[in-house]
Amino acid sequence: MKKLKVNYLLTAIVAALLALALWPAVSWMSPDDNRIAAIQSRGELRISTVSTPLTWSRQASGETGGLDYELARRFAAWLGVKLRVTVRDNISQVFDDLDSDRADLLAAGLVYNHERSQSYRPGPAFYSVSQQVVYRVGNKRPRTLEDIAPGQLAVAPGTSAISQLEHLKATRYPALSWQVLSAGASSHLLRQVADGELDYTIADSVAIAIFQRIHPQIAVAMDITDEQPVTWFSRRDNDDSLSAALLGFFNNVNGSGVLARLEEKYLGHVGGFDYVDTRTFLRSVDSVLPELQPLFEKYAAHFDWHMLAAVSYQESHWDAQASSPTGVRGLMMLTRNTAQSLGVSDRLDAEQSIRGGAQYLQEMISKVPETVPEGERIWFALAAYNMGYAHMLDARALTAKQKGNPDSWADVKNRLPLLSQKKWYSKTTYGYARGHEAYAYVENIRKYHQSLVGYLQERQKKAAASRQLAGSYPVVNAEELLGEDRGSLFSVLFSPYVAFGKNHSAARNTAAPAHPQ
Secondary structure (H helix, E strand, O other): OOOOOOOHHHHHHHHHHHHHHHHHHOOOOOOOOOOHHHHHHHHHEEEEOOEEEEEEOOOOOOOEEOOOHHHHHHHHHOOOEEEEEEEOHHHHHHHHHHHOOOOOOOEEEEEHHHHHHHHEEEEEOOOEEOOEEEEEOHHHHHHOHOOOOOOEEOOOOOOHHHHHHHHHHOOOOOOOOOOOOOOOOHHHHHHHHHOOOOEEEEEEEEHHHHOOOOOOEEEEEEOOOOOOEEEEEEEOOOOOHHHHHHHEEEEEHHOOOOHHHHHHHHHHOOOOOOOOHHHHHHHHHHHOHHHEEEEEEEHHOOHHHHHHHHHHHHHOOOOOOOOOOOOEOOOOEEOOOHHHHHOOOOOOOOHHHHHHHHHHHHHHHHOOOOOOOOHHHHHHHHHHHHHHHHHHHHHHHHHHHOOOOOHHHHHHHHOOOHHHHHHHHHOOOOOOOHHHHHHHHHHHHHHHHHHHHHHHHHHHHHHHHHHHHOOOOOOOHHHHHHOOEEEHHHHHHHHHHHHHHHHHHHHOOOOOOOOOO
């Protein structure tokens, strides 16, 4: 995945100029002609989207998240209305909502391209992606599009990759063919590739990077586009009021730093995928975590237990006997002094170590200055957990000296490596620190946390789907199965088994017993 590029200064300047130019031209319109007036009269902003971790999703906590969702929620508040979200299965359905006036905006991680801009009005761009062909690790990797045979490539309806494929077929690869699977979203096709049910599909680079945290067997074969801006879309007509409002809103979130914080929250740890490390981690989730999970849940009283588990994995790979040459030991790798201060008598005892580590992390969180936004306090606390609270304060002070925002993790994390360079640590209060290690430490924990939450959620969905499938089979009683000839040898041999199955299925809604005799 290529590095994301967001030019906040340019966006802010353009937004301010265009907003000033457009607002006077639309302020006189009636509600029938002015889309913003219609939205405010209705009292709600309607957006259509798809369910992905980056656009809209249910978090492990039960709350709703996603970069597009959080921005849309703020835009609705900025307009003084409520937000109504419609979640669709694929991009084609999202555009149908806009065409049918069931949505005011499309906020679904949509790429700007020439074809879309001819029919729809794009808003400001806030990050960029490239379109990539993916395959399953272990299968043949296509080096060019010429290596893809008919029937091997499938894409989701409405995706921007279709227009690019049409262009490449017309100009370079006349034999290129693909299927558009109307029933599948991009995430569904990615899952099919991961499961070996489909050879190749195409998705955007950020979606792939996030998907790899849960399905490391997905690999990128090639890019078929350069980076493309991601934006929102509205209907294209003579009304500029919604466009002007969007420009003003994005100018506001740029200037306040909100957009930078949201980008860091959802995109700051995307990239740097390690197949072996991710695969090893997910195997440990299956084999080791079940024994430790009750302890993480018990002692993560004030924060997400998945985060405590991710910290522990980064520290010890969930090895209760872990130790290092520096003297730290146990699941949470506590020093002797820290353990004593926390009342931990045996650092190699799993429960004591997790209790002590959770308590120490909570102490770090409580010490983070209150000016740091709630959602970012954990990252500052983790940096302090790794290299010491005093060095974290040095990183904040250095950020401020360099005209950055000491309350923004996106700004502070980029100064952490400077703490190991004499040019910079000689100017700090507490001196040298392994800031580059603290940077990697926090980023790794964020990746493990994302993998853990996504993997467990997907596993729960599969289990629920299996239960639903099992429950969909009709209960067949013995009389229906045996027919009228109850005196036959078949009846004599099998009627006890079928009768047991019938009785058991009355509770479980299945024709087979839990433990066949």
